[in-house]
Amino acid sequence: MYEFTAPFQSPSGSPIRELFKYLSEPGMISFAGGYPASDLFDVEGLDAAEARAFQASNQCLQYGPTDGLPELKKELLALMARRGVTCALDQLLVTTGSQQGLDLLLRIMVAPGDVVMTEQPAYPATLQAMKLQQARIVTVPVDENGLDVDALATLLASGTVARPKLIYTVPTFANPTGATLTRERRIALLNLAVKYRFLIVEDDPYGDLRFAGDTVPSILALTNEVEDSRDWVVHFASLSKIVAPGLRVGWTIADAEITRRCVIAKQTVDLCSAPWTQATAAQYLADGALERHLPRITRMYKRKSDALCNSLHEQLGHAIQFHQPEGGMFVWARVEGVDASGLLKRAIANRVIFVPGKAFFADKVDTSELRLSFAAPGVEDIVEGVKRLKRAYDEARAGTVSSVQS
Numbered sequence: 001m002y003e004f005t006a007p008f009q010s011p012s013g014s015p016i017r018e019l020f021k022y023l024s025e026p027g028m029i030s031f032a033g034g035y036p037a038s039d040l041f042d043v044e045g046l047d048a049a050e051a052r053a054f055q056a057s058n059q060c061l062q063y064g065p066t067d068g069l070p071e072l073k074k075e076l077l078a079l080m081a082r083r084g085v086t087c088a089l090d091q092l093l094v095t096t097g098s099q100q101g102l103d104l105l106l107r108i109m110v111a112p113g114d115v116v117m118t119e120q121p122a123y124p125a126t127l128q129a130m131k132l133q134q135a136r137i138v139t140v141p142v143d144e145n146g147l148d149v150d151a152l153a154t155l156l157a158s159g160t161v162a163r164p165k166l167i168y169t170v171p172t173f174a175n176p177t178g179a180t181l182t183r184e185r186r187i188a189l190l191n192l193a194v195k196y197r198f199l200i201v202e203d204d205p206y207g208d209l210r211f212a213g214d215t216v217p218s219i220l221a222l223t224n225e226v227e228d229s230r231d232w233v234v235h236f237a238s239l240s241k242i243v244a245p246g247l248r249v250g251w252t253i254a255d256a257e258i259t260r261r262c263v264i265a266k267q268t269v270d271l272c273s274a275p276w277t278q279a280t281a282a283q284y285l286a287d288g289a290l291e292r293h294l295p296r297i298t299r300m301y302k303r304k305s306d307a308l309c310n311s312l313h314e315q316l317g318h319a320i321q322f323h324q325p326e327g328g329m330f331v332w333a334r335v336e337g338v339d340a341s342g343l344l345k346r347a348i349a350n351r352v353i354f355v356p357g358k359a360f361f362a363d364k365v366d367t368s369e370l371r372l373s374f375a376a377p378g379v380e381d382i383v384e385g386v387k388r389l390k391r392a393y394d395e396a397r398a399g400t401v402s403s404v405q406s
Contacts, residue, residue, distance in 0.1 A: 007132040015124055015359035022353050029385035031308075031354040031372040034175060034241075034329055038376070040297050041244050045289040046280065053279035064275035067263050068094025068251070072278045075285035076251050083207070084221035085235070090256045093263055096273045098205055098236040098250035099125055102168075104262040104269070105201065105234060105252070106133045110165055117167035119147045121332070121360030121369070123175045123203070126168055137362045138164065144323045146171055146181030149188045156196050166199035166234075171219055173206040173328025176360045176371040180326060186219050190226040190233070198232065205238045208294055210327035211302035220253065231255050239281055241329070242297070243290060248274065249281045301329070304374040304382060311386035312372075316393060329375040332357075338396040340370040346392040346399075352385045 019032045054060055059069075067073070073092055080087060095101040102125075110116055112134035118126060120139035130137050138161050140152045147169050155161065169189075171181035181189075193200050202219045223230040238250035252262060266272075284290065308331055309324045322333035335343065340356035347353060357369030374382060 007134055011132070012128075014128065016355055019353055019355065022348060025351065027351045029352045029377055029381045029388065031352065031374070031377070031382075031385060031389075033376065034373050035376040036241050036245065036329070037297075037300065037304075039378075040300060042284075042289060042293045045287070045293060046244065046284060049283035049287060049289065050280045052283045053276070056279065060276040060279050062275065064272045064278065066267050066272050067259075068092070068273065069275060069278045069282060071286075072249075072282040075282050079285060079290075080237075080253065084217050085253070087253050088256070091253055091259055093252045093254075093259050093266070094273050094278060095250045095252055095266070096248045096270060097240060097245075098203060098238040098252075099129075100266070100269070101236045101250055101252035101262070102126060102201070102203070103129055104265045105166075105254075105258070106130065106135070107265045108258070108261040109199070110135050115162045115164045117152070117164045117198075118362065119167075119169050119174070120362060120364070121176050121357060122168065122362070123170060124359050126203075127360075127362050130168075135165075136162075139362050139364070140167070142174070142177055142179060144179055146174060146177075146179045146185060147189065149185045149192070152189070153192055156192060163196055164198045166201050167193075168201040168203065169219075170203045170206070172204055172216065173209060173325060173330070175206070175328075176330055176355070176357075177332040178323070178325035178328050178330040179332075180213075180216060181219075183216050183222070186216070186222050187226060190219065190222060190229040193232040194226065194229050200233045201236070202233060203236045205236075205241045206328040207237075208242045209298060209301060209329065211298040211305070213326035234258060242294060243281070243284065247277045247281055249277060298327070301327070301375060303379055304377070305331070307379045307382045308372060308374040308386065311383050315386050315390040319393065329373050331372045331374065332369065333372060334366070334369050335393065336368070338393060339367045341367065342399075343370070343392055343396045346395045347389055350388040350392045350395075352388040352392070354389070 022028055023030055106129055110133050114135050115138055116130055116135040117138045117140055119142045141148045200219055204218055220233050220235040223233055234254040236252055239247050312320055319336045320333050322331050344356050355371045358365045
């Protein structure tokens with residue numbers, strides 16, 4: 001009856017958010033959503049920051065500039081400087097979460113049929129946004145060290161696909177794999193971008209959540225080491241994972257010509273991100289509260305990551321393979337002898353949920369893989385959740401054996 005546009009004639013929603021309906025079930029333990037731990041929110045610090053921000057109530061309650069409140073942009077520039085990045089005001093755009101930054105970039109850069117590349121497995125909302133933009137998605141594999149840059153170089157040199165407009169990567173504690181792209185691969189990726197003239201879209205929401213190993217500079221920070229590479233990096237960041245997702249504060253750093261067009265695109269989307277939460281975020285950052293609070297988050301995430309990884313080894317042994325992350329929120333695993341979607345059905349019956357790996361693939365799906373997030377549940381729930389996962393796995397294996405024997 002209705003004449004929907006082509007991308008919305010038969011759209012599919014987020015496969016992760018489809019699982020949220022199970023969260024209300026009594027006793028359910030969730031390894032599914034990439035939610036930060038709500039009990040680690042700096043409630044007192046944010047309450048104080050909001051009180052200070054609301055002293056300028058007219059600003060909080062009024063429309064703001066599309067590119068972001070000046071006081072927040074000032075604090076974000078200082079934050080990025082501490083991360084080794086210097087940029088100009090006209091290169092920075094405040095967004096309503098970093099996901100909006102991706103949406104705006106795709107709007108201004110990608111026409112239907114244009115080639116875009118992404119690491120695989122990849123964040124499902126990224127794949128969803130690319131599909132709705134009617135882009136042609138080409139995937140590049142990852143391993144325990146992140147994006148396989150050698151495979152990318154081979155693909156680009158082969159000439160089998162058109163020059164991509166961009167490649168998307170979460171190089172530090174990736175969603176979903178938890179992997180971190182090595183410094184050497186980051187430099188190699190920058191050289192490829194300069195050679196083939198495509199944008200590197202660096203999504204960096206987890207970089208501050210390191211609890212082991214050595215810090216690796218962002219791709220944007222490393223542009224100082226590769227001539228002419230700065231113009232080919234678009235960097236997304238956010239306060240969602242390190243402060244609170246309810247603030248909906250993210251930002252984009254890009255060449256001024258890209259940023260200017262994203263600002264115009266944003267004007268048609270929401271006019272401006274909420275000045276109230278922007279002002280609160282500015283006060284929070286200016287007070288130094290983030291630097292004081294981050295160690296508490298990373299200490300607890302290390303405990304949770306260790307609890308999950310140790311429990312998986314104890315309960316499932318050689319039946320599960322994974323690499324222990326050095327930060328972030330996720331463990332990416334492969335289970336032996338069962339389909340992860342079938343395992344999920346049995347897991348739900350045992351009151352534990354996770355995300356089957358197929359949600360993170362644009363093609364070449366591996367049905368034995370799954371993502372587990374350790375951030376939100378408590379340590380005791382993590383241990384109990386893995387026990388329930390083991391029961392579900394045993395049931396799935398028994399069912400597989402039974403069906404084979406019959």
